[in-house]
Amino acid sequence: MNTNKSFSLNSMMKRVSPVALAVSAVLTSQYALAADNDVQASSQVSSEAKANDDMEVIVVTSDFRRSSLDKMPSSVSIIDQQQIEDEGAQHFEDVLNSIANFNWSGGSSRPKYFQIRGVGEQEEYQGAPNSSVGYIIDDIDMSGLGMVSSMYDLQQVEVLRGPQGTRYGANALAGLIYLKSNDPTDVFEHGAEVSVGDDNLTTFSGFSSGPLTDSGKLLYRVSLQQHQQNGFQNNLYLDRDDTNARDEFTGRAKLRWYATDDLSIDLTMLHADYDNGYDVWTLDNNGENTLTDAPGVDKQRTTGSSLKFTYSGAEQFELVSLTSFAQSETHHNYDGDWANPDYWGGLDCGGEPCQYDYTWDKQGERQTLSQEFRLSSTEAGRIFANSTDWLLGVYGMRLTEDNDTVEDYNGWLDTLTAEYEAVNSAIFGQLDSDLGAGYALSFGLRVERRDSEYSDSAGDEFNPGETMWGGHIALSKALSDDHETYARIARGYKAGGFNMSLPTELSDKKEYDTETLYNYEIGLKSRWLDGDASTNFSVFYMDRRDQQVSASQQNPEEPQKFILYTENAGSSHNYGAELDANWYATSNLKLYASLGWLETAYGDYQYQDKYGGTVDLTGRELAHSPNFTYSAGATYRTDSGWFANLTTSGKSEFYYSDSNESKSESYIIFNARLGYETDVWSAYLWGKNLTDEQYGTRGFYFGNEPDQDWADKQYIRYGDPRQLGLTVNVKFM
Numbered sequence: 001m002n003t004n005k006s007f008s009l010n011s012m013m014k015r016v017s018p019v020a021l022a023v024s025a026v027l028t029s030q031y032a033l034a035a036d037n038d039v040q041a042s043s044q045v046s047s048e049a050k051a052n053d054d055m056e057v058i059v060v061t062s063d064f065r066r067s068s069l070d071k072m073p074s075s076v077s078i079i080d081q082q083q084i085e086d087e088g089a090q091h092f093e094d095v096l097n098s099i100a101n102f103n104w105s106g107g108s109s110r111p112k113y114f115q116i117r118g119v120g121e122q123e124e125y126q127g128a129p130n131s132s133v134g135y136i137i138d139d140i141d142m143s144g145l146g147m148v149s150s151m152y153d154l155q156q157v158e159v160l161r162g163p164q165g166t167r168y169g170a171n172a173l174a175g176l177i178y179l180k181s182n183d184p185t186d187v188f189e190h191g192a193e194v195s196v197g198d199d200n201l202t203t204f205s206g207f208s209s210g211p212l213t214d215s216g217k218l219l220y221r222v223s224l225q226q227h228q229q230n231g232f233q234n235n236l237y238l239d240r241d242d243t244n245a246r247d248e249f250t251g252r253a254k255l256r257w258y259a260t261d262d263l264s265i266d267l268t269m270l271h272a273d274y275d276n277g278y279d280v281w282t283l284d285n286n287g288e289n290t291l292t293d294a295p296g297v298d299k300q301r302t303t304g305s306s307l308k309f310t311y312s313g314a315e316q317f318e319l320v321s322l323t324s325f326a327q328s329e330t331h332h333n334y335d336g337d338w339a340n341p342d343y344w345g346g347l348d349c350g351g352e353p354c355q356y357d358y359t360w361d362k363q364g365e366r367q368t369l370s371q372e373f374r375l376s377s378t379e380a381g382r383i384f385a386n387s388t389d390w391l392l393g394v395y396g397m398r399l400t401e402d403n404d405t406v407e408d409y410n411g412w413l414d415t416l417t418a419e420y421e422a423v424n425s426a427i428f429g430q431l432d433s434d435l436g437a438g439y440a441l442s443f444g445l446r447v448e449r450r451d452s453e454y455s456d457s458a459g460d461e462f463n464p465g466e467t468m469w470g471g472h473i474a475l476s477k478a479l480s481d482d483h484e485t486y487a488r489i490a491r492g493y494k495a496g497g498f499n500m501s502l503p504t505e506l507s508d509k510k511e512y513d514t515e516t517l518y519n520y521e522i523g524l525k526s527r528w529l530d531g532d533a534s535t536n537f538s539v540f541y542m543d544r545r546d547q548q549v550s551a552s553q554q555n556p557e558e559p560q561k562f563i564l565y566t567e568n569a570g571s572s573h574n575y576g577a578e579l580d581a582n583w584y585a586t587s588n589l590k591l592y593a594s595l596g597w598l599e600t601a602y603g604d605y606q607y608q609d610k611y612g613g614t615v616d617l618t619g620r621e622l623a624h625s626p627n628f629t630y631s632a633g634a635t636y637r638t639d640s641g642w643f644a645n646l647t648t649s650g651k652s653e654f655y656y657s658d659s660n661e662s663k664s665e666s667y668i669i670f671n672a673r674l675g676y677e678t679d680v681w682s683a684y685l686w687g688k689n690l691t692d693e694q695y696g697t698r699g700f701y702f703g704n705e706p707d708q709d710w711a712d713k714q715y716i717r718y719g720d721p722r723q724l725g726l727t728v729n730v731k732f733m
Helices: 009-015 036-042 081-087 165-172 341-345 504-509
Strands: 076-080 102-104 114-116 133-137 154-161 175-181 189-197 201-211 218-229 246-258 263-278 296-311 317-335 358-377 388-409 412-436 439-456 465-478 483-494 515-528 533-545 548-554 562-568 571-584 589-602 606-608 614-616 628-637 642-651 667-677 681-688 696-702 713-718 723-732
Touching: 076 081, 081 154, 081 642, 081 667, 114 133, 133 165, 165 175, 165 412, 165 439, 165 465, 165 483, 263 317, 504 562, 548 606
Parallel strands: 133 175
Antiparallel strands: 076 154, 102 114, 154 175, 189 201, 189 723, 201 218, 218 246, 246 263, 263 296, 296 317, 317 358, 358 388, 388 412, 412 439, 439 465, 465 483, 483 515, 515 533, 533 571, 548 562, 571 589, 589 628, 606 614, 628 642, 642 667, 667 681, 681 723, 696 713
């Protein structure tokens, strides 16, 4: 690689950031220029990677052994800090559309329900937490609560596709999202950033990092962000433009203590307070003017921490203890009639003014506490003629969640109080062998026990328990210094569960079984043009058995209510491919792209609609599973400090639900950022969704208009419209 490029580490650090600037592609880069703050992590990768000083080794921090991306036999995408900063991402929502074969469900103020390769939840109005996609922030499990996802001072975003049964167990059937914030530094560095924009946007951010003692053995890092905007909705009835507002605070603090030469201790603390409105649904699907008299809220307050001890004093093994805790208070509320008494009173319902006033309110409190111990071999501890690294571990977690749900229909209240507790325990192990001649073999296994209890004020009680297992086996082959291929088989699992508050005719659906998923995958990771270009390519086939499907029926007797339940759909099959690529086209220009192709189909599955008829979904595509996802981008920096970034992303059409035939339309979005960068300060003009594309993120098909005799109709929630703004930041040592 040409080390004189203007994308070199030294020039990038002078112009943009005091941290390592990898300049990697969205989803793709295994390779970039060496970064000072990644030396410690990079020392853990293979000697072949260490030999190339011109290349930074991108490390998958969610992996047991922090493997390098180019050596990990799995489909993994990493969006690093430089990419996040270049695109001006404030929240995970700003980057997720550029991840291949990744989608999300817009049923909340911020994305928190995700789908990887067509697998994942679309909502959670009732029931016990049971995520298909794991979501972890700095080793704190936030699965199902991922809306608290600020991108400020983040080292990287990692997306692992396919079952992660060995490492993460039941919460990672479809894959894993891992957010890794920047670690404390042994030199002082500080920064601040201010953004203003359309929709009354203001964002204030700042960080500070450095040593707390002269010896340099105790380091700290603190980052804070306060984000506010009105939310792009005008409530015409209340004459307000902030009923869908976002008011989001995120604070992180880290301490790293080198207690001895052999013991390091890392403490991470997270506090997030998202006090958002939720007023997005309209009867005419106009997408910007609401009529509600009681606009909803979508709040989450999370306090969490992780404590990690790493002991390396033994000759043959390293010991890691990882403790994490999180407590979240959530409040989701919406005006279910999507209008107001004056509006409905002016319409005719059987010769009389319509009366329709409905609100739904759910307040919850979730607490998780987990502990993991693992032993992993050092170089001296390898087995089988010094060819194989080993790892053994145990894991335990306790999760409790209490929910209070209140429905108010024309003054009639329906309440439900529920309590849930789950205890998980697991043992796991992994072997990684060098077979010689460029071959490597990885084998992992996890056995997990889950016992849970549920009770509610309606009299439902459940206490299921089960033992599950998952794992992987992967064979990789280095074809040359620039090309490595792999084949991988992985088994994932998702615990069975139960349905509450079902009518008598659905009593046979009170409980459902464990889902298992077999993922078969082959891939090729390559460098081209002397390392100036890189590609990651994977092809996969997924066999889902006893697939869990969320179904809903509108109650014909009480149209404002829905009967929600989960059942097993027999089987389904997903297959497709992912391609990530980046290219340093010139010394100043970087190009990058991603492409996802996905085919999904139900096996034998039928369900009953609200009138008792049978709907056959056999062979139909799964919900929120677009056939194509794609993105492309370009970053240009001049030697004099001028900067430009242009990105585009899009999706083909997809079904909104498994319970109806409503579909989205395909769409494409363009974003741009122009600026000037100096050693100390930078300023950027930016625009999101430049063409003001109206695109659906969630859809429902049901009757919600009594004047139309509750006739079924499609209703759509849209993504954010065009937004323009200005960002100024300073960074100094």
